[in-house]
Amino acid sequence: MIRRPRRTLPATIVGLMLFVAAVVVVISCAQLITGGPPLVAFGTLGELGRTTTWNDARVLAAGGILSSVGLALLACGLLPGRPQVLALAPGDDHTAAGISRRSLARDLTSHARRADGITGARVRVGARTVTVNARTPLRDRSGLPDLVRALVIERLDDINLARPARLRVTVTSDRSA
Structure with a gap:
């Protein structure tokens, strides 16, 4: 789809x-x-x-x-444009389903924001890559990229895309802090 x-x-x-x-x-x-x-x-x-x-x-x-x-x-x-709907892996009954890029980005953004110490996040969904840019007011950002990565990977596993996406996570300092 x-x-x-x-x-x-x-x-x-x-x-x-x-x-x-x-x-x-x-x-x-x-x-x-x-x-x-x-x-x-x-x-x-x-x-x-x-x-x-x-x-x-x-x-x-x-x-x-x-x-x-x-x-x-x-x-x-x-020339074909960028797909707007990403296919999900077929279930037991072999039905075709998909998720829009925007919906996936919003869902992954909300999961990335759940990490302790993260004040904001922006997720971009490409054809094969998901890029997460998270912001934190903390000076010591060690461990935060791994925490955000774990939360987003867990959600991507729940969603079960037909083509697995590479994940890039970046945590930067919040400018307002």
Whole structure:
């Protein structure tokens, strides 16, 4: 069970570019109809198109830039995103289940905060790595990373992810202390 995010950024970028181009054309046409000077002079554009050659440096540069942007947007649209739901190990009845990254991060954060001497924690859940950054007001932090690691490992064992995650624990001094 892997739910991936929609690729709305490429669609939004292309949609906004087309919308801006359409608005500019509509404004120019309306100005021509009313007898005013157009925002974009179509005659000038036609003359520019007639006199410009394919081997002109501006045409090649614009083509290269537009091709690069197009390929980047195409890659964003085709490549899969980061999974939003992590699979859990199948149970005895072989049902598929999963947990969202946010839910897992919140759950592990609450367990990391339960350690004595820890005032705050932030958990980031990656594809194969769980990173815990805990804060403490204590000057002597010895033993705290192991305590936080034990609590988080215990919770990860209870959750039973399909792919075991590597765990990184860092304990830093609380700035407010």
